[in-house]
Amino acid sequence: MTTTENTPTLTGERADILEALTQQRYFLRHTTQGLTDAQAAARTTVSELCLGGLIKHVALVERAWVDFILEGTSAMEADQNSSTEHALGFRMLPGETLAGLLAEYEEVARRTDEVLATLPDLDVSHALPEAPWFEPGARRSARRVFLGILAETAQHAGHSDILREAIDGQKSMG
Numbered sequence: 464m465t466t467t468e469n470t471p472t473l474t475g476e477r478a479d480i481l482e483a484l485t486q487q488r489y490f491l492r493h494t495t496q497g498l499t500d501a502q503a504a505a506r507t508t509v510s511e512l513c514l515g516g517l518i519k520h521v522a523l524v525e526r527a528w529v530d531f532i533l534e535g536t537s538a539m540e541a542d543q544n545s546s547t548e549h550a551l552g553f554r555m556l557p558g559e560t561l562a563g564l565l566a567e568y569e570e571v572a573r574r575t576d577e578v579l580a581t582l583p584d585l586d587v588s589h590a591l592p593e594a595p596w597f598e599p600g601a602r603r604s605a606r607r608v609f610l611g612i613l614a615e616t617a618q619h620a621g622h623s624d625i626l627r628e629a630i631d632g633q634k635s636m637g
């Protein structure tokens with residue numbers, strides 16, 4: 464990594480991760496271009512998913528995993544409200560706007576990019592909390608977390624493309 468005027472220029476795997484993540488974020492955000500709040504909140508398939516909810520969910524997940532990189536296992540521990548909060552994370556709630564969700568996602572992305580650029584070692588790892596979806600005793604390195612964020616974003620960018628096409632026929636990539 465080199466630095467020019469206090470702005471890190473990434474090279475190697477960090478640059479590759481950032482480039483891929485930036486591209487997938489673009490695809491995800493692009494699916495909401497020109498929509499009203501009502502359109503962004505609309506369920507266009509039989510699933511519970513809506514475009515605004517996907518933006519919200521990806522931001523929540525990305526924030527949680529970056530917290531895990533910085534704080535360790537305690538950042539991922541669930542409580543009684545976790546499953547309800549998770550379910551609500553896929554929906555636009557009354558009072559939420561697409562512009563507000565996109566602004567929040569932009570802030571989360573900025574923080575993630577900063578951590579990716581400045582974390583001293585991508586091999587730093589933490590134990591995962593006990594949960595049915597994690598193998599007992601499993602750990603995650605920062606590298607694997609960043610790759611997981613990339614995969615999550617790409618998966619939901621694909622979902623969002625389907626949801627947008629059902630609204631007005633617009634396609635993100637074709």
